[in-house]
Amino acid sequence: xxxxxxxxxxxxxxxxxxxxxxxxxxxLFSKRGWDGTSIKELADTVGVxxxxxxxxxxxxxxxxxxxxxxxxxxxELRRVLIPSSEKPTQEVLPEIARAFYDLLEEKGRxxxxxxxxxxxxxxxxxxxxxxxNEACKLLANYLDARVEAGELRPHNTEVTARMILHTVVMLHxxxxxxxxxxxxxxIVMNGIAQxxxxxxx
Amino acid sequence: xxxxxxxxxxxxxxxxxxxxxxxxxxxLFSKRGWDGTSIKELADTVGVxxxxxxxxxxxxxxxxxxxxxxxxxxxELRRVLIPSSEKPTQEVLPEIARAFYDLLEEKGRxxxxxxxxxxxxxxxxxxxxxxxNEACKLLANYLDARVEAGELRPHNTEVTARMILHTVVMLHxxxxxxxxxxxxxxIVMNGIAQxxxxxxx
Amino acid sequence: xxxxxxxxxxxxxxxxxxxxxxxxxxxLFSKRGWDGTSIKELADTVGVxxxxxxxxxxxxxxxxxxxxxxxxxxxELRRVLIPSSEKPTQEVLPEIARAFYDLLEEKGRxxxxxxxxxxxxxxxxxxxxxxxNEACKLLANYLDARVEAGELRPHNTEVTARMILHTVVMLHxxxxxxxxxxxxxxIVMNGIAQxxxxxxx
Amino acid sequence: xxxxxxxxxxxxxxxxxxxxxxxxxxxLFSKRGWDGTSIKELADTVGVxxxxxxxxxxxxxxxxxxxxxxxxxxxELRRVLIPSSEKPTQEVLPEIARAFYDLLEEKGRxxxxxxxxxxxxxxxxxxxxxxxNEACKLLANYLDARVEAGELRPHNTEVTARMILHTVVMLHxxxxxxxxxxxxxxIVMNGIAQxxxxxxx
DNA sequence: CATGAATGAGAGTTCATTCAT
DNA sequence: TATGAATGAACTCTCATTCAT
Numbered sequence: 090x091x092x093x094x095x096x097x098x099x100x101x102x103x104x105x106x107x108x109x110x111x112x113x114x115x116x117l118f119s120k121r122g123w124d125g126t127s128i129k130e131l132a133d134t135v136g137v138x139x140x141x142x143x144x145x146x147x148x149x150x151x152x153x154x155x156x157x158x159x160x161x162x163x164x165e166l167r168r169v170l171i172p173s174s175e176k177p178t179q180e181v182l183p184e185i186a187r188a189f190y191d192l193l194e195e196k197g198r199x200x201x202x203x204x205x206x207x208x209x210x211x212x213x214x215x216x217x218x219x220x221x222n223e224a225c226k227l228l229a230n231y232l233d234a235r236v237e238a239g240e241l242r243p244h245n246t247e248v249t250a251r252m253i254l255h256t257v258v259m260l261h262x263x264x265x266x267x268x269x270x271x272x273x274x275x276i277v278m279n280g281i282a283q284x285x286x287x288x289x290x
Numbered sequence: 291x292x293x294x295x296x297x298x299x300x301x302x303x304x305x306x307x308x309x310x311x312x313x314x315x316x317x318l319f320s321k322r323g324w325d326g327t328s329i330k331e332l333a334d335t336v337g338v339x340x341x342x343x344x345x346x347x348x349x350x351x352x353x354x355x356x357x358x359x360x361x362x363x364x365x366e367l368r369r370v371l372i373p374s375s376e377k378p379t380q381e382v383l384p385e386i387a388r389a390f391y392d393l394l395e396e397k398g399r400x401x402x403x404x405x406x407x408x409x410x411x412x413x414x415x416x417x418x419x420x421x422x423n424e425a426c427k428l429l430a431n432y433l434d435a436r437v438e439a440g441e442l443r444p445h446n447t448e449v450t451a452r453m454i455l456h457t458v459v460m461l462h463x464x465x466x467x468x469x470x471x472x473x474x475x476x477i478v479m480n481g482i483a484q485x486x487x488x489x490x491x
Numbered sequence: 492x493x494x495x496x497x498x499x500x501x502x503x504x505x506x507x508x509x510x511x512x513x514x515x516x517x518x519l520f521s522k523r524g525w526d527g528t529s530i531k532e533l534a535d536t537v538g539v540x541x542x543x544x545x546x547x548x549x550x551x552x553x554x555x556x557x558x559x560x561x562x563x564x565x566x567e568l569r570r571v572l573i574p575s576s577e578k579p580t581q582e583v584l585p586e587i588a589r590a591f592y593d594l595l596e597e598k599g600r601x602x603x604x605x606x607x608x609x610x611x612x613x614x615x616x617x618x619x620x621x622x623x624n625e626a627c628k629l630l631a632n633y634l635d636a637r638v639e640a641g642e643l644r645p646h647n648t649e650v651t652a653r654m655i656l657h658t659v660v661m662l663h664x665x666x667x668x669x670x671x672x673x674x675x676x677x678i679v680m681n682g683i684a685q686x687x688x689x690x691x692x
Numbered sequence: 693x694x695x696x697x698x699x700x701x702x703x704x705x706x707x708x709x710x711x712x713x714x715x716x717x718x719x720l721f722s723k724r725g726w727d728g729t730s731i732k733e734l735a736d737t738v739g740v741x742x743x744x745x746x747x748x749x750x751x752x753x754x755x756x757x758x759x760x761x762x763x764x765x766x767x768e769l770r771r772v773l774i775p776s777s778e779k780p781t782q783e784v785l786p787e788i789a790r791a792f793y794d795l796l797e798e799k800g801r802x803x804x805x806x807x808x809x810x811x812x813x814x815x816x817x818x819x820x821x822x823x824x825n826e827a828c829k830l831l832a833n834y835l836d837a838r839v840e841a842g843e844l845r846p847h848n849t850e851v852t853a854r855m856i857l858h859t860v861v862m863l864h865x866x867x868x869x870x871x872x873x874x875x876x877x878x879i880v881m882n883g884i885a886q887x888x889x890x891x892x893x
Numbered sequence: 894c895a896t897g898a899a900t901g902a903g904a905g906t907t908c909a910t911t912c913a914t
Numbered sequence: 915t916a917t918g919a920a921t922g923a924a925c926t927c928t929c930a931t932t933c934a935t
Contacts, residue, residue, distance in 0.1 A: 682883030
């Protein structure tokens with residue numbers, strides 16, 4: 090029943106075409122927006138007849154959903170944001186910042202689409218918020234572990250998580266070079282206040 | 291020529307109508323997006339004929355520009371982000387965070403439009419980046435002054451500025467309640483690392 | 492408030508255009524059917540742009556409804572089928588048959604549309620059945636009056652009404668010449684059985 | 693050549709498939725109309741690929757023709773409408789009315805299609821008219837025989853035939869229950885006029 | 894015999910925009 | 915200033931039909 094049927098050559102080709110369409114849609118949607126992209130434009134890009142798109146997707150709306158699902162990155166997000174709880178923050182945070190930055194780089198186009206359409210479509214907005222929340226929660230969990238381990242002082246770790254992740258996102262959106270990341274981590278770790286540590290000397 | 295003529299009644303009415311149209315456009319554009327809003331919809335909302343809109347604005351594109359200009363908030367941004375350089379950070383930063391958060395609250399609709407269309411229209415994107423850069427620069431300037439005053443330790447103030455502002459933006463986009471703001475400031479000030487200060491005792 | 496505003500010239504022209512569109516739609520729908528008629532075809536017939544049709548009607552479906560309403564003929568039906576109850580059948584029935592036949596002639600096109608689309612659209616089917624029922628009822632009422640007056644023998648007048656009206660309809664659908672109508676009336680009146688009346692002489 | 697080859701298993705299967713397609717087409721065409729039914733819909737209903745339909749039928753148009761031919765009912769019509777000329781009208785007419793009514797019941801779907809498409813396609817219209825004419829002629833022939841036999845008085849038998857058949861058709865279209873049929877026959881036989889027969893007593 | 898990917902024409906509909914009134 | 919009839923291009927989507935597999 091549930092045995093993995095070897096797909097026929099035709100099925101493979103069909104799958105390739107679907108992939109091709111999703112890829113082109115990802116490209117165009119991120120460049121011109123979803124409303125700004127016409128089915129004909131997409132068809133021309135791929136080099137097929139407009140009608141064919143409706144063989145693979147129910148509607149333009151459906152295509153948007155499928156693009157977001159196909160190029161979503163929740164698994165990657167989890168991989169990046171679940172570090173070993175034992176590793177010290179000094180080592181982990183720069184890695185996370187960088188890995189997250191790179192993930193944004195790679196997933197920039199879906200994110201564009203996600204943000205843009207999320208501003209207008211209720212359901213996508215919900216998904217977007219849910220995703221950011223999960224991301225923050227994951228990082229906060231790690232930070233909590235480090236607090237427990239005595240490396241970090243007790244504090245509102247969720248805000249810290251947001252601070253790190255959101256800043257990385259914004260740095261990325263603004264095309265800031267990734268070398269700022271280590272400053273970011275350093276500031277988060279040590280704060281910006283002049284320490285009265287000197288005084289004790 | 292440029293003398294301030296007392297506007298005639300007709301001119302006043304015209305100005306009111308323009309205002310009315312801009313207001314409705316702001317509303318609709320932020321709710322449904324620019325492409326998602328039709329001229330007829332706008333006309334119906336205001337209760338005028340579609341043709342009339344073209345007496346006040348050159349095109350739908352022009353209308354978008356005018357909305358962004360009319361409801362832009364660079365002056366408010368400056369007011370909020372240029373505190374007295376002498377006031378201590380402890381006092382100023384919470385105020386800034388809160389004022390900035392409230393500004394976003396008030397200007398939420400233009401920002402939606404700005405972000406959404408900025409993702410697709412080159413020119414708006416530039417304006418958006420320029421604005422965020424200026425905002426960060428302003429805050430960084432204040433921080434620099436406090437470093438000079440010895441209140442803050444020397445560090446990459448621009449990153450700090452981004453961290454604060456971006457996080458506030460994101461907290462707002464995610465509808466997080468404003469009570470997180472004071473945690474934010476506290477963390478930025480003191481960092482999250484466990485201090486070895488104790489040791490000097 | 493409810494005073495009859497003299498319509499402006501523009502309003503008159505608009506009304507003429509609407510009429511023109513309905514007329515053309517009646518023509519085309521009856522000739523090619525509703526699905527068989529394209530909006531472009533209709534527009535070309537009238538000599539306007541396709542888009543204009545949607546200025547006057549909500550959709551192609553709406554246009555169908557409006558055509559049927561505009562060219563419906565329930566009032567005429569009533570006029571034709573409510574004869575003076577005092578007049579004798581011999582005089583009235585031929586008149587009715589003829590007037591009804593002529594009405595069909597004049598309203599042939601709506602009827603075509605009505606029948607055709609009624610076979611496929613629930614709601615139109617209901618309206619059609621209701622109309623035929625009313626027509627039969629009206630004629631049956633008259634016949635009842637004549638039974639009461641002693642001119643006709645007691646019988647199922649509703650069946651007689653149906654017999655007359657339906658036969659006229661069918662004769663018309665089949666393009667039978669109207670001279671058959673008097674035979675029809677004669678048969679209904681006297682039946683076809685050989686009378687044994689002669690015998691009593 | 694024309695010898696009756698025992699059909700191979702494949703041929704039998706093919707025939708079954710053709711039958712299956714015709715059956716489904718009959719169903720769908722009568723429910724949604726010919727234009728309202730898509731090849732894909734038909735294919736889905738039967739559970740085959742759209743392309744297969746073109747192995748069995750030349751085109752959608754051809755399919756319509758084949759449906760009408762396959763489910764036509766001229767033979768049944770003849771069987772029903774050619775009673776023994778010797779049998780008396782009193783016995784035969786009720787039988788005919790009922791048998792004809794039942795035939796309509798059974799053949800309702802083809803008739804729907806026939807009527808609907810006949811209103812729009814010249815050729816089908818001709819066939820429809822021809823069929824009704826033949827039916828009327830057949831019944832008229834029987835009536836003529838009964839006139840000759842002295843059971844019926846001389847009259848325009850063709851009109852009587854139309855009257856009976858058309859009324860039955862219409863009763864059927866309007867979903868009137870079949871108990872009206874005997875009233876119909878009775879009226880046709882005896883007329884509705886008050887007889888002066890009494891007088892001769 | 895059977896599939897379903899692919900086509901391309903054309904469907905209904907929307908919409909920014911113009912312009913006579 | 916204001917109207918809304920009119921345009922025409924572009925849009926999404928459907929569908930009969932073909933054909934390589």
